[in-house]
Amino acid sequence: MQNYQIFSAGIAIIFFVTAFILVRRDNILPGSAIRWTLLSVLILILGVFPQLSDIAAKLLGISYPPILPVLFACIILLLKALLNDIERTKDRAKIERLVQRVAMLEQKIDSATKYSNKV
Amino acid sequence: MKQAIVIPAFNEEKTICKVIESVRPFSDFDIIVVDDGSADSTSSLVKQFEHVILLPLATNLGAWKAMQTGIRFCYENDYQRVITFDADGQHLPDSILALTSFQKASNSDVVIGSCTQRGSVARHIAWRLFRKLSGVKIMDITSGLRLYNRAAMSVLSTREATLLEYQDVGVLLMLKNFGLSFDEVKVEMEPRQDGISRIFHSWWAVAYYMTHTSLLCISKARKNSELQCQSSLNR
Numbered sequence: 001m002q003n004y005q006i007f008s009a010g011i012a013i014i015f016f017v018t019a020f021i022l023v024r025r026d027n028i029l030p031g032s033a034i035r036w037t038l039l040s041v042l043i044l045i046l047g048v049f050p051q052l053s054d055i056a057a058k059l060l061g062i063s064y065p066p067i068l069p070v071l072f073a074c075i076i077l078l079l080k081a082l083l084n085d086i087e088r089t090k091d092r093a094k095i096e097r098l099v100q101r102v103a104m105l106e107q108k109i110d111s112a113t114k115y116s117n118k119v
Numbered sequence: 120m121k122q123a124i125v126i127p128a129f130n131e132e133k134t135i136c137k138v139i140e141s142v143r144p145f146s147d148f149d150i151i152v153v154d155d156g157s158a159d160s161t162s163s164l165v166k167q168f169e170h171v172i173l174l175p176l177a178t179n180l181g182a183w184k185a186m187q188t189g190i191r192f193c194y195e196n197d198y199q200r201v202i203t204f205d206a207d208g209q210h211l212p213d214s215i216l217a218l219t220s221f222q223k224a225s226n227s228d229v230v231i232g233s234c235t236q237r238g239s240v241a242r243h244i245a246w247r248l249f250r251k252l253s254g255v256k257i258m259d260i261t262s263g264l265r266l267y268n269r270a271a272m273s274v275l276s277t278r279e280a281t282l283l284e285y286q287d288v289g290v291l292l293m294l295k296n297f298g299l300s301f302d303e304v305k306v307e308m309e310p311r312q313d314g315i316s317r318i319f320h321s322w323w324a325v326a327y328y329m330t331h332t333s334l335l336c337i338s339k340a341r342k343n344s345e346l347q348c349q350s351s352l353n354r
Contacts, residue, residue, distance in 0.1 A: 093281045096180055100188040100281075103153070103174040104195070110173070 005050055012047020016040040039076070121198045123172075124148045124215065125189030127182055128206035129155040132164055139168055141212045142204065148215070151192060152206070155185035182263075183286035187275060194272040202266050203286075210264045214306035218266040221304040228271045229294055229301035231257055232264030234308040245329065249288050252336035255295055257303050261287040264306065271299055288332050292339050 019040040023033040046052060046069055057065035124142050128135050135152070142150055151172045154162045156179035165173045174188050186203055193201045202218060204210050214232045222230045235258050238246070246260055253260075263286060267275065274280065274297045275290065283289040294301060 089282065093278055096184055097278065097281055099177050099180060100184070100191055103176045103188055104192050107172060107174050107192070 005048070008047040008050050010047075012040075012044045015047075016044045120147075120200065121196070122148050122200040122202075123151050123189075123193050123198050124202045124204050125151045125153065125186060125193065126204050126206045127153045127155055127185035127189065128157065128161050128165070129179065129182070129185065130157045130159045130161060131206040132157075132159040132161050134208040135161055135206050136164055138204070138206050138208055139165070139171060142215065145212070145215055148202070149198075151189050153185040153189045155179050155182070181284065183283055183290070184281065186263075186286055187280060190267065190272050191276045194269070194276045198272070199269055200266065201272060203263055205263045209308050209310070211307055211309065214264055214308075217304050217306055218264070221302065222266050222268070225302050227302040228268050228299035229291075230266040231259060231262050231301060231303040232266075232306040232308075233257070233259035233262055233303040234306055235259050237308055237310070249332055249336055252333060253288055253292050253295075253340050255288065255291045257291060257301065259303060260291060262303075264308075274299065284331065285328070289335050289339075292336065296339065 019036045022028050023037060028036060053068045054065040057063075057068045060068070062068055124145065126135075126138060126142075131138075139150060139152070142148070149172060150168075150170065151174060152165045153174045154165065154176060156176050162173065162175055165171055172192075174192055176185060176188060180188075189203070190201055200219075200222070202215055204215075210232070218230050218232055235243075238261075242261075246258075249260055250256070250258075271294055274294055280290070280293060283293065291301070
C-alpha cells in the first residue's frame with residue numbers, strides 16, 4: 001500500500017465510522033441514514049482504492065484523474081444544499097402556518113372563556 | 120353579510136387605540152387586530168376593547184403573514200368581505216366606505232385604496248418598473264388598504280401565499296394569476312406618523328426588496344394557476 005493510499009483510506013474509514021455511529025445513535029433520520037451510509041461506503045471504496053478514479057477518468061477521457069472525485073463531491077454537496085433549501089422553505093411555511101393557527105385557536109379559546117364567564 | 124376590518128399591528132402602542140376608535144363607527148364590520156409578536160403593550164391595549172377580536176401571533180412573522188392570519192381567520196369563519204387596514208394611522212376610516220361602495224358597483228374581487236401622491240420619486244420609478252415587469256395594471260401597488268372578497272380570501276389563505284414575503288406586488292400577481300379581477304379607487308392617506316417605513320429601514324433592505332420583487336415579477340409574471348385552469352375547463 002502506498003502512502004497516499006493509506007492517507008485516503010484513513011480519512012474514508014474515519015468518515016465511515018462517524019457516519020455509522022451517527023446512524024446507530026439515531027442522530028440522523030432514517031431516510032438520510034440510508035443516503036449517508038451509501039455515501040460513506042462509496043467514500044470508503046474510493047479511499048481504499050484511489051486508483052479506481054484513474055480508471056474512471058481514462059474511460060471518461062479526463063486528463064487529470066484526481067479532479068474526478070473532487071467534481072463528484074462538489075456536485076453532491078451542491079445538490080444537498082439545494083435539497084436542504086427546499087426542505088427549509090417547506091418547514092418555514094409549515095411553522096408559520098402553525099403559528100397562525102395557534103393564534104386563531106387562542107382567539108377561539110379566549111372568546112369561549114369570555115362567553116362562559118358571562119353565562 | 121359578515122365582513123371584517125383586519126389590522127395587523129407590530130409595536131404600534133402609540134397609534135393602535137386611535138386606529139381602533141376611528142373604525143369603531145363601522146358597526147357592520149368586525150374589527151380584527153393581529154398582534155405580530157409585538158414587544159410593547161399593543162396586545163394588552165387591544166384586549167381593553169371588548170368588541171375587538173385579537174389574534175396574537177406567538178412570534179413576529181412580518182406584515183404580510185400577520186395580515187394573512189387575519190384573512191385566514193375570516194375565510195375559515197365565513198366572512199364575505201375583508202378590508203385590510205394599517206395600524207400606523209396612515210389610512211383614513213372614510214376610505215372604508217369608498218372601498219365598499221366601489222366594490223358593490225364594480226363587483227371586483229379586490230379593490231385597492233390608492234394614493235399615488237405619497238412616496239418619493241425613487242419609489243415612483245420602482246412602482247413603474249414593477250408594473251411593467253408584473254403586468255399588474257394598478258397605480259398604487261404597495262397600498263395596504265385593500266378590500267378582498269371571498270374568492271380572493273380563498274386564494275390568499277393558501278400555503279403558496281404563505282411563501283410570499285411582502286403584501287404588495289407578490290399578492291397582486293398571485294391574485295392576477297388566479298384569474299381574479301381588481302380595481303382601484305382613489306383615497307386620501309395621512310403621512311406615516313413615526314416616519315420610518317417598515318420595509319425600507321436601510322439601504323440594504325431596499326436593495327433586497329428591489330431584487331426580491333423583480334425576481335418575483337420575472338418568475339411569476341406569466342404563470343397560470345389552478346383557478347384559471349379550472350375556469351377554462353368549466354367553460
